[in-house]
Amino acid sequence: MPVGALSATVPRACPSVSVRARITSYRDVSHAAVWIRGPHGITDRPGRDPHMGSEHGPRSSPHRSDTTLRVNGKPHTLTVDHRRVLLDLLREDLDLTGAKKGCDHGQCGACTVLVDGRRVNSCLLLAVTLDGSDITTVEGLSGDGEDPHPLQRAFLERDAFQCGYCTPGQLCSAVGALAEAESGHPSHVTDPATPSGRPVALDRDEIRERLSGNLCRCGAYPRIVDAVEDVTGAGGT
Ligand code: FES
Numbered sequence: 001m002p003v004g005a006l007s008a009t010v011p012r013a014c015p016s017v018s019v020r021a022r023i024t025s026y027r028d029v030s031h032a033a034v035w036i037r038g039p040h041g042i043t044d045r046p047g048r049d050p051h052m053g054s055e056h057g058p059r060s061s062p063h064r065s066d067t068t069l070r071v072n073g074k075p076h077t078l079t080v081d082h083r084r085v086l087l088d089l090l091r092e093d094l095d096l097t098g099a100k101k102g103c104d105h106g107q108c109g110a111c112t113v114l115v116d117g118r119r120v121n122s123c124l125l126l127a128v129t130l131d132g133s134d135i136t137t138v139e140g141l142s143g144d145g146e147d148p149h150p151l152q153r154a155f156l157e158r159d160a161f162q163c164g165y166c167t168p169g170q171l172c173s174a175v176g177a178l179a180e181a182e183s184g185h186p187s188h189v190t191d192p193a194t195p196s197g198r199p200v201a202l203d204r205d206e207i208r209e210r211l212s213g214n215l216c217r218c219g220a221y222p223r224i225v226d227a228v229e230d231v232t233g234a235g236g237t
C-alpha cells in the first residue's frame with residue numbers, strides 16, 4: 001500500500017492520543033505511579049481509594065479482604081485492598097513510619113521489616129497474603145521495654161548513620177541476618193567447609209555480604225559493619 005494511502009486512512013491525531021492513553025493507563029496501575037499531595041497534606045496517589053487499608057472501611061468488596069496481622073505484638077484486623085503492599089499499610093494505616101520508602105522496587109532495603117522473624121522488603125509484599133503473620137518493625141525491636149535493642153545501642157555508640165533514612169531498614173536487616181547466621185544459613189562468602197546447619201561465624205566480610213541489600217546513600221557502611229560486629233562479638237541479638 002502506498003504511504004500516501006496509509007496516511008489517508010489514519011487520522012494524524014490518532015497515534016499521539018493512543019500513546020497518551022497508554023501512558024495514563026500505565027501510571028494508574030503501575031507501582032511507580034507519580035505521587036501527589038492529597039487535600040490534607042497526606043501523600044496520596046491518583047485514584048487511591050481512601051478505604052484502601054482501613055480498619056473502618058467497607059467490608060464487602062471483591063477487591064478487599066479482612067486480614068489480621070500481629071504487628072509489634074499487637075493484633076490488627078483490617079479490610080485490606082488486595083493491591084495494598086505491607087509498607088503502605090504499616091506507614092499509612094498503622095502510623096508506623098519507621099520503615100522507609102526508598103525505591104519502592106525492592107532495590108534499596110529501606111523498607112525492611114521482619115515477617116515471622118525473617119527479613120523482607122515490605123514494599124514488595126501484598127499485605128493480604130500475610131494474614132496471620134507476625135510483623136516486627138523498627139518500632140518493635142526493643143519489645144515492651146524501654147531499653148533499646150542491642151543493635152540499636154551499637155548503632156548509637158558507633159555513630160553508624162548520618163541522615164538516618166536507611167537506619168530502620170539496616171537494623172531490621174541486621175536482626176534478620178544474625179538470626180539467619182545463627183540458624184546455619186550460609187551466604188555467598190561462607191566457607192564451603194562450614195558444617196551444614198551449624199551457626200555461621202560473622203566476620204566483616206560476612207556482615208558486608210549479608211547486609212548488601214541495604215543501601216546507605218550517606219556511605220556509613222564502615223560504621224554499620226562496626227556496630228553489627230560489636231553485637232556479634234557480644235554473642236547476642
Ligand atoms: S523501598 Fe523497598 S526495597 Fe527500596
Ligand code: FES
Pocket residue numbers: 160161162163164165166167215216217218219220
Ligand atoms: S545514613 Fe543516610 S542513607 Fe544511610
